[in-house]
Amino acid sequence: MAPQLESARFRGDPILERIRAADTSAYLKFGQSGEHIRAVQHGLMDLGNPAYAIPSGATGNFLNETSNAVVHFKQNEGLSPADPVVGVGTITRLDGKWAWPNADRDEWLSWQTRPISEFNFTRKNEMDRVSSGQTFTFNPVSGAIPTEFQDATTGALAALLDHLGSPDGRYSPSASWGASPFDLYHFHIAVDIPPAGPAPSWLTPGGVAAQARKFKQRAAELQAEADLVAPRGSPAWTSAYRDRLLTPTSGVTRGMVDLFVDVLTAALANSVAEGQPLRLIWHTFEVPIWRPITVDTLDLRRHWRNTLFLAPSAPLTHPPFTPTVDENNLHYLQFLEPAFLVDQNCVITLFGPTMTETSALVGLDMKQVWDNWPVDHVEL
Known part of the structure; x- marks a missing residue:
């Protein structure tokens, strides 16, 4: 059975699951767009590292800002090659950052402004x-x-x-x-x-x-x-x-x-x-x-x-x-x-x-x- 993603942010997305299963034809690259890319953008930005910032926000478009964020993430995580491609290593490492207990992005967001x-x-x-x-x-x-x-x-x-x-x-x-x-x-x-x-x-x-x-x-x-x-x-x-x-x-x-x-x-x-x-x-x-x-x-x-x-x-x-x-x-x-x-x-x-x-x-x-x-x- 192919390995599956754990984070509710990513788990179940057909393209991201294919990447996790090492399907190279599903890798994310410059010029692509979609909700799966928006999820990855949120995953990078929510880590709070300025190097992963995407000033235009989670647009769902894989352009220069997203490329830079991906490269910096891979460099910091020791992933090689540190190129602007979201492959199995990148999605696995990013999924691990959010697997537990912040699997649901809405859950993570809710605690940012919760009083008391x-x-x-x-x-x-x-x-x-x-x-x-x-x-x-x-x-x-x-x-x-x-x-x-x-x-x-x-x-x-x-x-x-x-x-x-x-x-x-x-x-x-x-x-x-x-x-x-x-x-x-x-x-x-x-x-x-x-x-x-x-x-x-x-x-x-x-x-x-x-x-x-x-x-x-x-x-x-x-x-x-x-x-x-x-x-x-x-x-x-x-x-x-x-x-x-x-x-x-x-x-x-x-x-x-x-x-x-x-x-x-x-x-x-x-x-x-x-x-x-x-x-x-x-x-x-x-x-x-x-x-x-x-x-x-x-x-x-x-x-x-x-x-x-x-x-x-x-x-x-x-x-x-x-x-x-x-x-x-x-x-x-x-x-x-x-x-x-x-x-x-x-x-x-x-x-x-x-x-x-x-x-x-x-x-x-x-x-x-x-x-x-x-x-x-x-x-x-």
Whole structure:
């Protein structure tokens, strides 16, 4: 079998694949034109070396500027002859530059302007983490999160951020371009709704759903208190809200961090008692302006789930139904949506019930998120 290109920038292009297979009749030379040449031009320019600059841009025309860029690239890579021809050596070396994790040019471009860089954990970060043997850790500020949730979270992140593809397999389109407040930042904790309706134990006055509801209500009350200090989302508001999340109020023995852990612990216990698996439902590519142009809200590439109890080692899979808001509510009883931030040191801050609380814990001005969030966005 002929060797194939690895980078999504080039892989599958019939002419570039012929070059990779050493078909000399397909080599790129002066005077040619086409989308395959445009892809090579982008590949050279995106490396950022001034010697590979093509001032006229990626026109798709192989003229003098492209010839000069190709010659300089071959010289720097020690390829011989260093002539203005894109042959097997040139395309193989250039493909290797972009194979992983920047296989998709749109992915690479999206991170050039993405805000909140300290919490942009890209697939490149994940590749570096794996290659260095570094493990994810959890920020203790968000509490003593049960080990089962820690393992499920880190396992899902590793699968969704895999630089070699998605949980669908090697070379499959990526499940996410990264974890950030605009990409992959939360999951839903849920149980399946059986044919007769939600299991009553989850809905009793003291049940997990009621605990989660009280937790959300308390968060809303604390937000209202912070509103009296400063405009919502501002640094002063964030600081005031963080203090309230971390400090139990007078006469209260369980603060918000404790209540969050209480809900997770109760969910695990009830899941075991009922013999009913806990589902974690994940959505990626949240904000349309930073997702592949071909991926819409209902694209299965955005929708995944894993299981904590009964089948904790099961891999991430797509849900077994059309992933819409209505379908989710028909199939799942969802009671909490923890949000997380991953920093450049592989530290995960996991809290809830929304990103507002998680951001406050790390001192992130939530206005930075809101200012870059489309007003018409609807979460699943």
